[in-house]
Amino acid sequence: xxxxxxxxxFLLFGTSAYADCNIKSGSINILANDFPALRxxxxxxxxxxxxxxxxxxxxxxxxxxxxxxxxxxxxxxxxRIAANSSIVPLMNQDLIRPLDDLVKKYGKGIQDSQxxxxxxxxxxxxxxxxxxxxxxxxxxxxxxGIAVPKTYEEVVAASEKIRASGKMQYPYAAAYxxxxxxxxEFVNMYIGHGGEFFxxxxxxxSINNAKGLATLxxxxxxxxxxNPDYLTHDSEAIKVEWESGNVALMTLWASRSGTLLDDDxxxxxxxxxxxxxxxxxxxxxxxxxxLWWDGFTLAKNRSDADAEATFRxxxxxxxxxxxxxxxxxxxxxxxxxxxxxxxxxxxIEAVKMKAKPYPMLPQMGLMxxxxxxxxxxxxxxxxxxxxxxxxxxxxxxxxxxxxxFL
Amino acid sequence: xxxxxxxWFFLPTGLAMILFIGLPIISTGIQSFYAQHxxxxxxxxxxxxxxxxxxxxxxxEKTSKIREEKPLGKFNGxxxxxxxxxxxxxxxxxxxxxxxxxxxxxxxxxxxxxxxALIFTLTYCLFxxxxxxLLGFIIALSLNAVTRRIRGPLIFGTILPxxxxxxxxxxxxxxxxxxxxxxxxxxxMLMDDPYLSLKSSKTLTWITIIxxxxxxxxxxxxxxxxxxxxxxxxxxxxxAIIDGASRWQRVRHIVLPHIxxxxxxxxxxxxxxxxxxxxxxxxxxxxxxxxxxxxxxYDNLVNEEVILFGSAAATSMMTIVGIAILLAPVLIRTWKxxxxxx
Numbered sequence: 252x253x254x255x256x257x258x259x260x261f262l263l264f265g266t267s268a269y270a271d272c273n274i275k276s277g278s279i280n281i282l283a284n285d286f287p288a289l290r291x292x293x294x295x296x297x298x299x300x301x302x303x304x305x306x307x308x309x310x311x312x313x314x315x316x317x318x319x320x321x322x323x324x325x326x327x328x329x330x331r332i333a334a335n336s337s338i339v340p341l342m343n344q345d346l347i348r349p350l351d352d353l354v355k356k357y358g359k360g361i362q363d364s365q366x367x368x369x370x371x372x373x374x375x376x377x378x379x380x381x382x383x384x385x386x387x388x389x390x391x392x393x394x395x396g397i398a399v400p401k402t403y404e405e406v407v408a409a410s411e412k413i414r415a416s417g418k419m420q421y422p423y424a425a426a427y428x429x430x431x432x433x434x435x436e437f438v439n440m441y442i443g444h445g446g447e448f449f450x451x452x453x454x455x456x457s458i459n460n461a462k463g464l465a466t467l468x469x470x471x472x473x474x475x476x477x478n479p480d481y482l483t484h485d486s487e488a489i490k491v492e493w494e495s496g497n498v499a500l501m502t503l504w505a506s507r508s509g510t511l512l513d514d515d516x517x518x519x520x521x522x523x524x525x526x527x528x529x530x531x532x533x534x535x536x537x538x539x540x541x542l543w544w545d546g547f548t549l550a551k552n553r554s555d556a557d558a559e560a561t562f563r564x565x566x567x568x569x570x571x572x573x574x575x576x577x578x579x580x581x582x583x584x585x586x587x588x589x590x591x592x593x594x595x596x597x598x599i600e601a602v603k604m605k606a607k608p609y610p611m612l613p614q615m616g617l618m619x620x621x622x623x624x625x626x627x628x629x630x631x632x633x634x635x636x637x638x639x640x641x642x643x644x645x646x647x648x649x650x651x652x653x654x655x656f657l
Numbered sequence: 658x659x660x661x662x663x664x665w666f667f668l669p670t671g672l673a674m675i676l677f678i679g680l681p682i683i684s685t686g687i688q689s690f691y692a693q694h695x696x697x698x699x700x701x702x703x704x705x706x707x708x709x710x711x712x713x714x715x716x717x718e719k720t721s722k723i724r725e726e727k728p729l730g731k732f733n734g735x736x737x738x739x740x741x742x743x744x745x746x747x748x749x750x751x752x753x754x755x756x757x758x759x760x761x762x763x764x765x766x767x768x769x770x771x772x773x774a775l776i777f778t779l780t781y782c783l784f785x786x787x788x789x790x791l792l793g794f795i796i797a798l799s800l801n802a803v804t805r806r807i808r809g810p811l812i813f814g815t816i817l818p819x820x821x822x823x824x825x826x827x828x829x830x831x832x833x834x835x836x837x838x839x840x841x842x843x844x845x846m847l848m849d850d851p852y853l854s855l856k857s858s859k860t861l862t863w864i865t866i867i868x869x870x871x872x873x874x875x876x877x878x879x880x881x882x883x884x885x886x887x888x889x890x891x892x893x894x895x896x897a898i899i900d901g902a903s904r905w906q907r908v909r910h911i912v913l914p915h916i917x918x919x920x921x922x923x924x925x926x927x928x929x930x931x932x933x934x935x936x937x938x939x940x941x942x943x944x945x946x947x948x949x950x951x952x953x954x955y956d957n958l959v960n961e962e963v964i965l966f967g968s969a970a971a972t973s974m975m976t977i978v979g980i981a982i983l984l985a986p987v988l989i990r991t992w993k994x995x996x997x998x999x
Contacts, residue, residue, distance in 0.1 A: 315959040335705070340962040343696075345717045369714060370701035377706050420851060429945030452713075479854035480836055483942035542707050585706050608707045613698060613715050616962035624770070624956070627945040631859060634768065642768065645748075649740040653967050655693040655731065 272567050274301030277560025281547075282317060283332035285309040286506050288379055288582035289545065292332075295568035303560045313337075314431075321346040324552040329561040333548050335609045336616065338367070338375055343613050347374060347548040353562040360570025365585050367546055377546035378569045379582040381506045382606060383425075383439060384540060384597030385530055388499040390523040391418060399525075403440070403469055403532040403539060406500055410476040413499050423476040424489040425502040427630075432485050434623035435541075436502075440466045442607055443532040443539020454614045454656040456647050459640040465533055467629055467636040474630050482627065496520050502529075505597040509581045512594060526593070528600025540601055541609040544585065614656045621647040682977065689737060689970035691730040694723045730967070737971040744975075745769045771972070774948040775979075780863065781949065782931040782983070785870040789927050790920065792871060793878025798908065800879075801886045812883070819876035827940025830869055831856075862946040866937045873937075874930065878923045885916040925987055932980050950976045 279300060283289045293307050308328070310316065318340050320327040326346075333341060341347045349372040354361065358376075367375040385406070387399060392409070395416055400406045406423065413422040426432040441448070446462040449455060474481050478492060490507060492498050494516045503511075511524055529540035547565045549558050568574060572588035579590060583598040591599055609615075621643045629639035651657045697719040703712045739746040745766075752765040766772050800811055818826065833840045834855040845853050855861045889912055897907050913920075935951035938944060944952070950972060957969035 314962060318962075318964060337962060343715045343963065345715075345721060364706050366704070368702075368704045370699075370703075380706060428942065478836060479852055479857040481857070482945040483856050544706050602707070608705060611703060611705075611712060613696065613713060619962070620956075624944070624948075628768070631857070631945070633859070638768070645741050646770065649742040650963075650965060650968070652740065653692045653733075653737060653965055654963055655695040 272299035272301055272563050274299065274303045274560050274563050276303060277554075277556045278304035278306075278329065279557070279561045279564055280306040280308075280328045281330045281332065281561070281565075282308050282310070282313055282320065282328040284313050284334075284545075285311045287509050288506055288578065289332055291574060291578045291581055292378060292568050295571050295574040296564040299564050299567040300560075303564070305564070317341065318344060318346070321550050321552065325554065326550040326552040329550055329553045329557045330565060331548050331550065332545060333375060334381075334543050334545050335611050336543075336619070338546075338548060339611055339613060339616060341548060342369065342374065346551055348551040348558065349373060350376065350549060350562065353549075353559065353566075357559075357563050357566050358570075359566075360587065361566060362570075362585070362587050365546070365569065367544070375546040375548045376566070376569050377544040377585050379506075379545045379584050380598050380602075381504060381543040381545060381583070382529060382540050382598050382601040383435075383502050383504050384538075384601060385527050386493070386501045386503055386508075386511065387525050387527065388520070388523050389525045390519075391422075391499040394418075399527055400500065400530060402534075403443075403473070403530045406530055407469075407472050407476065410473075410500055414476065419497060419499055421476065421478040421497060422499045423473055423501070424478065424481075424484070424492050424498040425473065426484060426486045426489055427470075427474060427477065427481040428485040428488070429482045429627045430623040431619065432623075433482070433626065433630075434619045436470060437466060437622050437626060438609070438619065439502075439529075439541055440469055440532060440539045442541060443530075443535055443537065445535055445537070448610060448615065448618055449612070454651055456618065456644045456651075458618075459637070459644050463640045464636045467626060467639060469532060470626075471630055482630065493524070494520060505595070506582055508594045508597065512580075526596045528597060528604060529606060531604075536605070538601055538604045538606045540606050542598075542601060542606045543609055614651055614654070617650045617654060617656070618643075618647050621650065685970045685973050687729070688966055689974050690732060690734055692733040692737060692967050694720070694727070694731050696720070697723070733967065737967045738975070741769065742968060743771045743971055745771065770948070770953065771975075774950050774953050777863070777947050778932060778934060778949045778979075781867060781870060781934050782928060784867045785874060785931045785934075786924065786927045788871045789874045789878050790924060792875040793923070794882050794920075796875065796879045797882035797886055798912075800883060815879055816876040818873050819880075823873060823936035824940050826873060827869055827937045830865070831941045834865060856941070856943075859946040862941065862943050866934075866941060866943060866947055869937050869941075870931065870934065874927060878927065881919055881923050882916065885919040886912070889915050921987060921991060925984060928983055928987075929980055932983060933976070950979065 281293055281296070283293055290309060293309070297305050297307070308316075314337055317331055317337065321331060321341065322344065331341065331347070338347070351373050354366065354373055354376070361376060365377045366373045367377055385400065391413060392399065395412055395418070397409045397412055398405075400409050410422040413419050425436055427436060441458065441462060444462040444466050446458065446460070446466065448458060450457045478484065478497070484492070486504055486507060489498070489501060489503060490511060493501055493511060496517060508526060512521060514521070529538035531537065532539040547569070549561060570586060572586070575584045575586045575589045579592050580594050583589070583591065583595040625642040625646050626639045628634045629636055648657060697716040698713045699716045700711055701714050703710055738744055741748050748769065749766055752762050756762040756765060767776055796815055800808060800815065803811065832838050835841050836845065836854050841855055844855070845851055855865055893911050894907055897911060902910070933951050934949045935955065938947055938949060938952050954969045954972045954976070957965040957972065
């Protein structure tokens, strides 16, 4: 009995020591993508909710819900965990509020480098960085005497060698699922070629050029070395391919490294899974990858009291040294006190190699959408690269006209 | 039924239909004639953890003022309908002038998103609808002939495909046809082609979706036909047997004419359903190879980070027109029969 009492007391004190944010009222409702680091982040925020009402929706379909849910007044969510691309539609529709006052009042411990400022106003607070980079199977490469690839040309050569050895039929994998994922691969590769998506200062597309063609041809070469079902494979599907030992080289999000290197699955494969920076392409200096941040934004159409409660809870997590130390494996945290471990090599290399951030332009979402559907037929061998790029531009132009960008 | 009774009987349904179907269609129609206002953008400095850049954003002050004045957006008339992502009138004219052979022209036109989707949708309708009717009828006839004792479980088994949620049903098949799945792997063995993939080939994807469609929709036809078969009068059938009519002759001359109105009904419903084919495309992750009109609407509404209401509304309206055109022959025929019956 005494023991129970003591442990109960411990629990009570434990939680009260945790909930030092002293939030008295308000309701907190968060919309976030679904991967381990974000779950940790939101859980940490929950630890300081005090007596506020706390709800969270983790969904990989978060992009589809965000704009409608935040347009409602009052909006369904008081906060949205966004990234460079998903903050744009929120900005376009004026759905998020500036955070300057709240940062001043409650933002103790948040570093200046975490603040996303647009036109002098703080619109988001970032807490982690992400990118897509190479993963390789050390055992396979060593056995065949292949050096760790630094460029996509080397990735192609290495994959061909692995295939020729008969070890694996489809040695390469990347998330090429038609739609958002495929478009993201194009964006990465095109940036690696030094391409620009729009004519300077305008919303006129400019991808139908030699760099665009080179990008498509490289994507096709890589697709030829991937499982023939590549157009249906998203990040989760290629992760499964990797864990079944079918793949030796892969381009995947850094935020997924945690689940690849955990104790689940074949221990041999896990032990041989190694990370390296993103590859460059066509002799370029900057990697064929984009840098991403994940951060929180607050809904505009929600009461000030809710915004304050939400900010305080999330700020608690965004400046939490304990969380960063405990979950150092899950992400590359941008929070003070983070000590990068072996799982953060990808992002750190990308930053060192001066990778570009994903373009935060109001019309970029339309370009991304057009890419995702129009380059598929080229990869299937049904049309030429020139035609595919022409189609992308035409599809983009119609959409941009409808949206008033042109 | 006297017209007056019918009117009162129909009133609640009619009101609900106006409220939940009629008004939304009208609102969608209006929406389809509008586009977004011209975006007012300005150059600003943006800073994030990776550094600062000068970039553009939408100027909210000016935009919100324009939006308040005209919340529907900029009037665009049929602009959205004829643009490249829909009917593409201008592009088709250009292709006609620029291409040398008719084949080349068709290639160019079917490369446009709307026509690509239309062709898949029509192909799906044309293959699925007749096969659903045929298969449903055959199953109904066969089940009608088995002994009553095992009929119950058999009927339940037959309507299972309809009970299974479309998405789940298509996902199960999707995993089975995976290169590593039971069907996919066995096909590779049978064909002795390790590169054979049902999901990467456009034709095979279409065939898979069509077969799935037939599998999923047949139970509906079966249930209706089975019910109708119970109403076939026994006397003429027995008379025919005495006259020495074969089984096929009985079906052809007695059963079919009797359930003919039901066949029309099932054909109508089936056509309407099939024209709106959507779930299997998502379930099979077949966006790359097969797009339907409904999928285009979905794509406009959710797949882009920017929601294209005008585009989605225009495609919706054209889908309605498409269904009306498809159903016209059947409807006209029903109407004529109704008139002669009176």
